[in-house]
Amino acid sequence: MAVNKPEQPIATPDPWQTLREFTPARIGLGRAGMSLPTQASLDFQLAHALARDAVNIPLDFTHLAEALAARGLASLTLASQADNQRLYLQRPDLGRLLAESAAETLRRHATHQADAVIVVADGLSSKAIACHAENFLALLLPALQSYALPPVCLVRHGRVAIGDAIAEQFAARLCILLIGERPGLSSPDSMGIYFTYRPRAGISTDADRNCISNIHHNGLSYAQAVQKLLFLIKEAEQRQLSGVELKDGTVEAVLDNQQASGCFLLG
Amino acid sequence: MRYKIQTANLSYDFKSLRNLMAKATPPRSGDYLAGVAAVNHLERVAAQWVLADVPLKQFLNEALVPYEQDEVTRLIIDSHNASAFAPVSHLTVGDFRNWLLSEQATTKALTALAPGLTPEMVAAVSKIMRIQDLILVAKKCRVVTRFRGTIGLADRLSTRLQPNHPTDNAAGVAASLLDGLLYGCGDAVIGINPASDNLQATTRLLHLLNDVIERYQIPTQACVLAHVTTTLNAMAQGTPVDLVFQSIAGTEKANDSFGINLTLLDEAHQAALALQRGTVGTNCMYFETGQGSALSANAHLGLDQQTCEARAYAVARRFQPLLVNTVVGFIGPEYLYDGKQIIRAGLEDHFCGKLLGLPMGCDVCYTNHAEADQDDMDILLTQFAVAGGTFIMGVPGADDVMLNYQSTSFHDALYLRQVLDLRPAPEFEQWLQNQQIFTGDNRLPNHRDIPALFKPTLEKLGGYGSE
Numbered sequence: 001m002a003v004n005k006p007e008q009p010i011a012t013p014d015p016w017q018t019l020r021e022f023t024p025a026r027i028g029l030g031r032a033g034m035s036l037p038t039q040a041s042l043d044f045q046l047a048h049a050l051a052r053d054a055v056n057i058p059l060d061f062t063h064l065a066e067a068l069a070a071r072g073l074a075s076l077t078l079a080s081q082a083d084n085q086r087l088y089l090q091r092p093d094l095g096r097l098l099a100e101s102a103a104e105t106l107r108r109h110a111t112h113q114a115d116a117v118i119v120v121a122d123g124l125s126s127k128a129i130a131c132h133a134e135n136f137l138a139l140l141l142p143a144l145q146s147y148a149l150p151p152v153c154l155v156r157h158g159r160v161a162i163g164d165a166i167a168e169q170f171a172a173r174l175c176i177l178l179i180g181e182r183p184g185l186s187s188p189d190s191m192g193i194y195f196t197y198r199p200r201a202g203i204s205t206d207a208d209r210n211c212i213s214n215i216h217h218n219g220l221s222y223a224q225a226v227q228k229l230l231f232l233i234k235e236a237e238q239r240q241l242s243g244v245e246l247k248d249g250t251v252e253a254v255l256d257n258q259q260a261s262g263c264f265l266l267g
Numbered sequence: 268m269r270y271k272i273q274t275a276n277l278s279y280d281f282k283s284l285r286n287l288m289a290k291a292t293p294p295r296s297g298d299y300l301a302g303v304a305a306v307n308h309l310e311r312v313a314a315q316w317v318l319a320d321v322p323l324k325q326f327l328n329e330a331l332v333p334y335e336q337d338e339v340t341r342l343i344i345d346s347h348n349a350s351a352f353a354p355v356s357h358l359t360v361g362d363f364r365n366w367l368l369s370e371q372a373t374t375k376a377l378t379a380l381a382p383g384l385t386p387e388m389v390a391a392v393s394k395i396m397r398i399q400d401l402i403l404v405a406k407k408c409r410v411v412t413r414f415r416g417t418i419g420l421a422d423r424l425s426t427r428l429q430p431n432h433p434t435d436n437a438a439g440v441a442a443s444l445l446d447g448l449l450y451g452c453g454d455a456v457i458g459i460n461p462a463s464d465n466l467q468a469t470t471r472l473l474h475l476l477n478d479v480i481e482r483y484q485i486p487t488q489a490c491v492l493a494h495v496t497t498t499l500n501a502m503a504q505g506t507p508v509d510l511v512f513q514s515i516a517g518t519e520k521a522n523d524s525f526g527i528n529l530t531l532l533d534e535a536h537q538a539a540l541a542l543q544r545g546t547v548g549t550n551c552m553y554f555e556t557g558q559g560s561a562l563s564a565n566a567h568l569g570l571d572q573q574t575c576e577a578r579a580y581a582v583a584r585r586f587q588p589l590l591v592n593t594v595v596g597f598i599g600p601e602y603l604y605d606g607k608q609i610i611r612a613g614l615e616d617h618f619c620g621k622l623l624g625l626p627m628g629c630d631v632c633y634t635n636h637a638e639a640d641q642d643d644m645d646i647l648l649t650q651f652a653v654a655g656g657t658f659i660m661g662v663p664g665a666d667d668v669m670l671n672y673q674s675t676s677f678h679d680a681l682y683l684r685q686v687l688d689l690r691p692a693p694e695f696e697q698w699l700q701n702q703q704i705f706t707g708d709n710r711l712p713n714h715r716d717i718p719a720l721f722k723p724t725l726e727k728l729g730g731y732g733s734e
Contacts, residue, residue: 015715018728019446023432023439026664026676027446034681034711036664044641044664048673051635089600089636090296124636182599183635184671263437264728265445266478 011037022264024186024218047185050127054180054188056085059126061154067134073141074151076109078102078166080158088157095159098166102155106169115147116174117167121158125180128191132215133178136191136222140176143230147174160209164199174233175199181213191215193225195232197242208243210236268325272317279313284321285331288387289571290314291394293611297559297572297602304571315395319361323352326387332568332578337519338529343385343581352383360391367392367404377408381624386517386577389619393573398611401618402654408621410657412589413548414488414509416454416692418657419626424689425658426680427592427628428453431669435462437475443663444479445721450677451705452661454695455590455628456510456553458490462669469493470506477507483720486694488545488589490553495527495535502538510553510589511539517578520566529582536586547694550589550626556580557594558612559602572602573612577619584625590658591625593617595647596633597672606643609633613647617656628658632674641665641673648675652683659683684709 013030020028029040036044065075081097082088088095098106120133137152150170155162163177174197181190193212196204210232215225236242270281281287289303291314298304305311327347332340349356354376355363366372393401411419418425430443440459447453457476461468469491476489488509491498495513502508513532516522532552539551561567561575570578576593583591593616596609603609613629620627631648633639648659665676683689690696690709699705702720706712717725 012713012715014446014449015717016445016449016725018725019442022436022442023663024668025430025432025439025443025446025662026666026668027443029664029678031678031681031711034678034685036676036678040664044666047666048635048640055636090604091300092601093300182671184668185635185666185673186668187671188635263441263475263479265441265724266475266482267724267727 044185047188051183051185051188054125054127054183057126058085059122059129059156061156064120064129064133064154068137068152071134071138073137075154076105076151077154077156078105079156080162082157085157092159095157096161098162106166109151110169113148114150114170114172116144116149116176117153117163117170117172118149119153119155119158119163119166119175119177121155121160121162121177121179123158123180123192125183125189125191127183127189128180128216129178131189132191132222136178136215136225139222140226140229143226160194161201161204163194163196164204165201167196167199168201173198174236176229187214187216187219189216190219193229195229195236195242197236197240210242210246268321268329270317270321272313274313274316275309277309277313279310279317281314281317284325284329285569287314287318287321288331288391288394288574289569291318292571292573293394295558295572295602295608295612296600296604297562300601301562301567301572303569318391319359319364319395321360321391323358323360323363323388324356326385326391331387331570331574332518339517339519339522339578339582342529342585343387343578346581346585347385348382350383351380354380355383360388361395363388363392364395364400368400372404372407374407374409377622378624381622384623386581386619386623387574389622390574390577393615393618396618398614398650401614402650405618405621405654408655410621410624410626412550412587412626414545414550414589415486415547416488416694417547418455418589418692420693422689423692424652424656424680424683425455425628425692426452426661427455427590427658428457429460429660429662429667429674430457431460431662431667433462433669435459435468435472437471440472440475441479446663447661447677448485449704449718449721450661450681451691451699451709451711452677452680453485453487454692455658456488456490458492458512458553460492460670464493464497466497466500469497470501470504473501473506473508484698486698492555495531499535499538502542507544508539508542509544510551511535512553512555514555514560515579515582516556516561516564516566517570517575517582518561518566518568520568521561521564521575522582524564524566529585532582532586550587552586552588553590553592554583554588555592555594556583556616557598558616559598562602563598573615576616577623580620580623580625584623589626590628591620592628592630592658593620594630594632596637596639597630597670599634600637603637605638606633606640606646609637609639610643610647610650614650614654617651617654621655626657629656630660630674632660632672634672644673644675648679648683649686652687652689681711
């Protein structure tokens with residue numbers, strides 16, 4: 001949005017714009033008096049609105065199920081015990097438990113054993129799942145052809161640990177859970193993947209899981225995420241565990257690359 | 268002691284002091300999640316009536332977490348100073364509130380009283396205080412700490428410069444750091460949350476901050492907010508460490524979940540003291556806390572989250588920290604649901620910390636899944652400064668691109684300097700004025716020139732355009 005620019009600007013720009021190439025942080029914003037100029041202030045409000053909507057606008061589960069069906073993927077839509085958004089935000093314990101109706105649905109479908117179960121939960125960003133889940137699964141599933149997979153389980157108001165209960169219903173060895181991450185101002189649509197080997201409801205903890213975070217357009221790509229996940233699956237199958245004992249060996253190389261540039265303040 | 272009352276034709280029996288404290292707490296989601304909160308307004312007020320009649324002495328007789336089971340309780344009881352407590356030892360919680368608000372509670376009297384108070388006493392009285400009470404009393408407390416600058420003097424407000432970067436990239440950190448310095452931020456500490464808590468990354472960032480502070484002769488201190496064990500290893504390798512950081516909580520079990528205990532903190536404190544890097548003082552610890560952290564580790568032991576938080580301050584004060592920061596809105600809506608809960612919690616924490624003798628700062632902040640916005644933060648920011656808060660965070664544009672939450676900006680600090688006439692720490696103020704970053708009355712100058720100190724650096728980057 002353009003703000004009127006008189007001859008002598010009322011807002012004072014910062015003459016160090018060149019630093020903005022080094023960081024996504026909101027630097028060099030300038031000032032009106034000593035306060036945030038109108039444009040920077042509205043930029044912030046815009047980003048906050050996107051992040052708030054990502055949390056509060058419900059995921060369209062019907063649309064997601066149809067999109068998956070169009071790709072030949074069956075799905076089940078389940079719910080947690082947090083039956084509204086306010087309760088979901090305040091009671092993480094309820095978001096980890098399956099609603100009675102969901103448990104019943106699973107009992108009807110869990111007739112044969114599966115190797116792995118794929119769970120998609122709205123989490124804290126419906127936008128993340130709406131944007132990324134379908135395309136990510138389209139890339140992942142061909143790589144899992146040797147695995148017996150039940151229908152993809154879509155969970156309304158789900159937290160990470162709800163995947164454990166679902167995996168148990170199918171006696172699945174692996175749980176792959178896609179979830180909308182807590183939205184940041186610059187990444188309202190960030191998706192995370194939690195991977196658990198031999199998950200057990202009420203027993204598995206965060207220490208038993210591996211997380212692949214920050215999947216969005218300015219973050220980790222689908223291909224990178226699939227690569228990391230397949231690496232974790234392979235290692236987990238060999239060592240028969242997941243979690244803190246299982247390091248993500250693909251991570252270090254990426255990080256080392258980014259440390260090459262020096263610090264201009266000391267040059 | 269019995270904790271019973273008959274009111275509005277209902278009778279309440281609160282059984283224990285721990286239960287009474289939880290029921291008397293103003294509403295917040297974490298206490299509902301823990302199942303310890305009052306079930307309705309009447310039960311809460313009934314508990315507040317009963318609590319007001321509890322003698323302060325009772326907190327020395329009835330430990331909320333058993334002495335035998337918890338080293339934080341042992342620390343509280345064993346370090347209690349009975350002679351400092353004497354002036355208020357005959358009072359009930361309700362009379363203690365009256366005393367705090369009275370003219371008898373001068374700055375001098377409150378300073379002398381601090382070692383005689385326990386966290387549970389101050390938590391109790393805060394539960395029957397309104398926001399204006401919390402502000403009025405905290406404002407009378409004065410806690411001054413020193414390392415390379417003097418933090419906490421009257422009519423001063425300090426800032427932590429927080430130049431975080433998603434991958435700890437050196438140039439990225441430096442860009443936010445310079446932006447902050449040019450806005451006059453950073454006298455409390457220049458403190459980076461590392462994206463990855465490992466020795467290599469921590470060491471690299473510590474050298475970077477040390478070199479910048481030396482090169483530009485900035486009278487402040489550096490900190491990389493890694494786990495205390497990482498910082499201990501860095502010190503053992505000879506890496507320059509000004510302040511040792513650690514997150515702390517109010518029960519032994521919660522601290523255990525953080526991988527710390529009092530012995531470990533003591534070891535780190537001694538190691539940092541031995542480096543003798545402070546020029547005007549020796550306060551060399553930086554602690555962060557926040558209501559709900561014990562519950563999130565399932566280590567609250569039936570305590571309400573605000574009492575748990577106050578107990579963390581007993582851990583902090585043992586080590587004479589330079590800074591203590593309550594990161595009030597970071598934890599999320601399952602502990603503090605909305606702006607109203609965050610605002611009250613921030614002011615309670617500041618009040619309790621100050622009364623116990625700590626240099627309390629507040630990370631005035633929220634996450635995007637909390638029911639809060641910039642207006643809520645402006646209310647807390649302003650009230651915190653009016654209450655004499657020691658320091659706030661300075662994050663570029665209030666948006667932390669590494670931790671994904673909203674804090675306060677460099678501009679926010681300048682807003683407070685204007686409306687409340689608050690100055691930075693004296694040593695840093697002098698530096699800012701000498702470098703012509705600030706004018707003589709602590710404002711940014713009207714012109715757009717880059718201060719001479721940083722001009723060559725920016726010119727080398729290929730000139731600086733203004734658009």
